[in-house]
Amino acid sequence: MRRRLGLLLAAATLVASTGCDGIFGVDLPGGAAKGPTYRVTVVFEDVLDLVPQSAVKVGDVSIGDVEKITLDPGTFQARVRVRIRDTVHLPRNAEAHLRQTSLLGEKFVELAQPADAAPEGVLADGDVIDASRSTRTPEVEEVFTALSALLNGGGIGNLQTIAAELSAALAGREGTVRSAFRNVTALVTALDQRKGDIVRAIDALDSLTKKLAGQRQTIAQALDTFTPALTVLADQRADLTRLLTHLSRLGRVGTRVVNASRADTVASLRLLAPILDKVVAARGDLAKALDQVLLLTKLVPRAIPGDYLQLYVEVFIDPMNLPVAPKVAARPGKAPAAPARVPAPALPATSSALDWLVRIGVS
Secondary structure (H helix, E strand, O other): OHHHHHHHHHHHHHHHHHHHHHHHHHHOOOOOOOOOOEEEEEEEEEOOOOOOOOOEOOOOOEEEEEEHHHHHEOOOEEEEEEEEEOOOOOOOOEEEEEEEEEOOOOEEEEEEOOOOOOOOOOOOOOOEOOOHHEEEEOOOOHHHHHHHHHHHHHHHHHHHHHHHHHHHHOOOOOOHHHHHHHHHHHHHHHHHHHEEEEEHHHHHHHHHHHHHHHOOHHHHHHHHHHHHHHHOOOOOOOHHHHHHHHHHHHHHHHHHHHHHHHHHHHHHHHHHHHHHHHHHHHHHHHHHHHHHHHHHHHHHHHHOOOOOOEEEEEEEOOOOOOOOOOOEEOOOOOOOOOOOOEEEEEOOOOOOOOOOOOOHHHO
């Protein structure tokens, strides 16, 4: 009886000494922050069974403890106020994670550097780490519940059926499947080797798309203009059909004409062959004659300086055929006196052909 009375007195004394906070007001060994501290509020969607006096850590080092846990009635989120030693400096955009020491261990709050951003500022007294920068680890009960759902009513039970059906589908087709995999491998390899060209093609297509987007108004106007043209073509469809029909008939008639006149055409070409042969044989003389004509066309403009033409032509004939060479002088218009004629040079006695010498004098 005395022992029970002593325990009750001790318990009453402990409660009285801790005030209204009860047992949570007692500092636990190793968990409470010693010395000067600053307070930070961390907002969690769910704190599970986190209790006051739980540790606050950075890595594996305790830097403070949980002072108070309250519920925000507006958002139904947990607001955890923690105490951190003044000697600990954390960035203002630090992250908070609710973790567990072991599989069945106690919960604690871990503060860490931001994973996806650079550290900014310094965490100070009164700052708040909102729910967007706080997370929690899954509970063991949640893991076992998900595993139970997977094993009992999930896809694990269908794996045997899937394996059996796949084995039945591939039975006797192993070679075809291997060939298909080899083809897929070759295709993927070729695509990998051409990835530079593919990227350039995509970039070019993107550039073309941008240009088309920039010319959207012009394209719209072109389409609007093209619509009346299509209307005209539709209205003239009957005439176009008749035109194409007549062209088809003309083609058939032309084919018959060519087939009927083929023999005459071949005969005419054969008769034309000797004439072409003679022309080819006289190509040297024709070239010389064309040169003389070209020279004459160049000299004629020089022979007409004004509104009259004075032309003096001397024609010499082989003296063996004609003893005297005729001389012809043409003076149209009111021309001045003709210049003195140059005597014709003596032609060799051995000349047997008709030789022409034309001299043109312009004054």
